[in-house]
Amino acid sequence: MAPIASPFHSARWFAELVARASADQSAMERLGIAEIRLGLEIVDANGPPHMYGIVLDGYDIESLGEVMEKEFAPEVVVSGPADAWQEMISSIEANGSADAAHTLNSLTITGLPFSVRAGDAMGHDKFFRYMGTLQAIFDAAGTPATVSTGR
Amino acid sequence: MALGLDLDYLERSARGEFDLGWLRNGHSEWGVHAKPSKTGLTMRDIAIGSYGEVPDHAPRRTMAPRGSDVDPDVPDLGYTINDKAEVWSDNLLDLYEEAVSRQWSATRDIPWGDLPELDPDIEHAMCQLATVLSEVEMVAADFPAKWLWRINHDFVEAKMFLCTQVMDEARHTEVFRKRALANGGGLGRSSAVVERFLQLILDAESYDEGSALMHLLGEGIVLSLFRAGEFLSPSPVEKKIFRLCMQDEARHVAYGTMHLRYRLDRDPSIAEDFHAYLDKGEEIIAMIFATPEIVEPTAILAAGGVEQASELGTAAGEVMRHQIIGEYLKRCQHAGLDRRGRLHLPEVLIQGVPGAMPEAMA
Ligand SMILES: [Fe+2]
Numbered sequence: 478m479a480p481i482a483s484p485f486h487s488a489r490w491f492a493e494l495v496a497r498a499s500a501d502q503s504a505m506e507r508l509g510i511a512e513i514r515l516g517l518e519i520v521d522a523n524g525p526p527h528m529y530g531i532v533l534d535g536y537d538i539e540s541l542g543e544v545m546e547k548e549f550a551p552e553v554v555v556s557g558p559a560d561a562w563q564e565m566i567s568s569i570e571a572n573g574s575a576d577a578a579h580t581l582n583s584l585t586i587t588g589l590p591f592s593v594r595a596g597d598a599m600g601h602d603k604f605f606r607y608m609g610t611l612q613a614i615f616d617a618a619g620t621p622a623t624v625s626t627g628r
Numbered sequence: 629m630a631l632g633l634d635l636d637y638l639e640r641s642a643r644g645e646f647d648l649g650w651l652r653n654g655h656s657e658w659g660v661h662a663k664p665s666k667t668g669l670t671m672r673d674i675a676i677g678s679y680g681e682v683p684d685h686a687p688r689r690t691m692a693p694r695g696s697d698v699d700p701d702v703p704d705l706g707y708t709i710n711d712k713a714e715v716w717s718d719n720l721l722d723l724y725e726e727a728v729s730r731q732w733s734a735t736r737d738i739p740w741g742d743l744p745e746l747d748p749d750i751e752h753a754m755c756q757l758a759t760v761l762s763e764v765e766m767v768a769a770d771f772p773a774k775w776l777w778r779i780n781h782d783f784v785e786a787k788m789f790l791c792t793q794v795m796d797e798a799r800h801t802e803v804f805r806k807r808a809l810a811n812g813g814g815l816g817r818s819s820a821v822v823e824r825f826l827q828l829i830l831d832a833e834s835y836d837e838g839s840a841l842m843h844l845l846g847e848g849i850v851l852s853l854f855r856a857g858e859f860l861s862p863s864p865v866e867k868k869i870f871r872l873c874m875q876d877e878a879r880h881v882a883y884g885t886m887h888l889r890y891r892l893d894r895d896p897s898i899a900e901d902f903h904a905y906l907d908k909g910e911e912i913i914a915m916i917f918a919t920p921e922i923v924e925p926t927a928i929l930a931a932g933g934v935e936q937a938s939e940l941g942t943a944a945g946e947v948m949r950h951q952i953i954g955e956y957l958k959r960c961q962h963a964g965l966d967r968r969g970r971l972h973l974p975e976v977l978i979q980g981v982p983g984a985m986p987e988a989m990a
């Protein structure tokens with residue numbers, strides 16, 4: 478499938494990702510209800526980090542574009558260097574979905590290259606509670622027509 | 629008649645003479661209209677009117693729904709948990725809905741046909757871990773089931789959530805049993821120390837004690853282990869098993885954490901009781917960290933073989949142990965129970981974990 482046309486990372490890229498994931502409503506419903514404010518932080522080699530906000534509310538997914546962390550008040554933030562994000566996206570685009578080494582869980586498990594931070598334990602654990610849904614959203618970068626159900 | 633069969637009424641109703649007391653003299657909230665929200669008609673949507681009021685102390689011990697008109701001579705069903713704070717959590721209604729909507733099938737959703745033939749040591753290690761997991765998962769169904777019938781029906785949402793947990797744990801038991809039997813390894817060894825921890829949960833004298841031991845301590849550890857399944861899994865099949873179980877487990881831990889928080893918010897004086905429960909539980913957990921049937925298969929799977937395990941597996945074990953203990957401390961803290969510096973775990977296990985050593989409290 479064609480990669481997302483907008484450059485990564487940009488508000489338009491995340492908007493298109495969410496539009497692709499939302500297109501298969503029945504897949505989202507099969508994955509189940511999710512409620513989370515997720516911050517995705519991309520740390521460029523030079524310059525300040527950029528955070529993009531995604532909100533899951535029931536079966537709905539909303540991309541809030543680039544956000545200020547304080548105002549967005551994410552429950553959990555996944556943060557990592559831009560080249561690691563790019564590598565994950567390239568893997569998804571090449572394989573149709575993340576391969577074993579490039580899932581959100583595998584990239585965060587040791588704290589490298591991605592770290593997970595949260596204001597409290599509940600926010601932190603939400604990242605695990607909705608892992609299947611979050612992975613399906615990112616996998617939509619590789620499969621615009623049919624979102625993996627994670628099942 | 630012992631049950632008070634009203635023969636007069638039988639005869640009158642057979643003649644078409646109805647009582648209609650339930651219709652004319654009810655105090656029900658006629659006209660109540662719960663409105664569905666985006667995902668459908670949820671438990672939160674119907675928590676309105678007198679039905680939506682959950683009493684701090686249940687006035688009766690019956691199965692009558694809140695908000696219904698109740699006969700004055702209903703029998704006492706003998707519930708022993710009649711205070712809301714004993715079982716409630718603020719996220720209960722949402723967790724129930726989430727649990728129902730995020731169910732999966734260990735038969736259909738795991739690509740069993742894709743299991744590759746594995747090196748015999750790896751297959752053995754995976755099956756040993758699956759044996760332990762299949763063994764411990766069901767206690768998280770047995771424990772809620774043991775207490776379910778004692779919980780007053782005014783707190784039915786807590787009962788309903790625990791029912792979803794019973795179903796989740798049945799599936800976890802199922803999926804690990806299936807894994808042990810699906811790829812040549814078969815079931816491994818069950819160890820006494822694991823059974824002792826399960827016994828501690830099952831024999832807990834109160835729901836408070838058992839819930840702290842299970843929802844917070846035991847399931848917290850299992851959640852971290854499922855998460856680590858990412859680097860323990862010899863194939864994508866196990867990764868999927870661990871990931872799906874992880875989502876369920878995080879719900880159970882979310883209930884346990886928020887329940888304890890609700891409990892302690894309303895009665896901070898019982899914090900020491902909970903510390904005592906966890907002191908006891910952690911002592912057994914320390915023994916589990918020293919149980920070859922658990923430590924060794926984990927190290928072998930993480931390292932990718934017996935020979936590599938002594939070096940790589942030990943390092944991976946340390947990362948996991950730090951994660952398990954660190955996350956447990958944070959959950960306790962969020963619940964309002966600060967275990968920093970007072971863990972009943974030996975120094976060798978907690979060294980390097982932020983906040984775990986006694987001087988953290990200094
Ligand atoms: Fe479980």
Ligand SMILES: [Fe+2]
Nearest residue numbers: 768847877880
């Ligand atoms: Fe569980």
